[in-house]
Amino acid sequence: MMVATVEAAENAGAEEAGASLPSDHPTDRLIRELIASRRKATAEEVEQIFERLATAPFDQRQVVVRVRHRGLSYAGLTLGARASSLDYHLIQRVVVEQQWPRGTTRESFLADIARVVHSPAAKVAVYERRGGHIAVVVVDTDRVLPAASIGPRPERQLLVVYSADRAMIVTTYQLSEINVTGIPKDVRWLERQT
């Protein structure tokens, strides 16, 4: 029974594949080229990627809210069947995972993301996952977040994940150790000039 259900899901996903074109922005093309070629990025290219993430929007598209999360309320917003990706991520990080504290607003959440991307201590890696091209910026949480942004259940590392195909930041969260579970084994860390 479950197999048939999941196979139907696979078919539905395949039908939707190719519905969106990858971003044609020069830096997004650069990210995809670096992943494909596996060549060493220049210092200028690495900074170009940081600059791209510094100006990229967080995903604002409407996404489906899982049934188990519907009815969750935070900051005057109650989750229904759909929500903006930003709101859904914010509520999950604050209410479900408690990585950010109550009181975090959309604006302060986005400001924390900006702190990560602008941090001189941040590192960037690129990788391919499920056919998509990703750049991820990582920094130690306590190096960038002010005390007011530390939730009850923080983790050591803070990630900002960017899709070079969709031209948007698609998520941010904290992990205890990115190399254990957060990224594929063939990830490429890009050296930053210090």
Place this chain on the structure above:
Amino acid sequence: MARATDVAPTQTPVPADRAGRIEDYIAYLEAEWADVPELAQEWLTWDEHSRFSFATDWPIREDRLASLLQEERRGVLSATQQERLTRLKSLITQHRPTLDRLLATVQG
């Protein structure tokens, strides 16, 4: 309130915040993994972007599981926590193939 069974195998007192984190992570993962069959049903109606968005967040679950397994190796789980973690591992073993098949449908 701690019960008689809530004693770490090492007999070493576990700091309250660390114990609270362990409790929270077990409860979080129990809820997440128990929901996989429901998720598989919902998945049929999800658009491609919603599936992608879900997949980008999934590493949080794996990281919290890795943290719990590390605490288990350190021997700091109470007997009750150890029982729950053992049941959680069985739940994950049961539902991992379904989750993997769902994530395999995600584009990019």
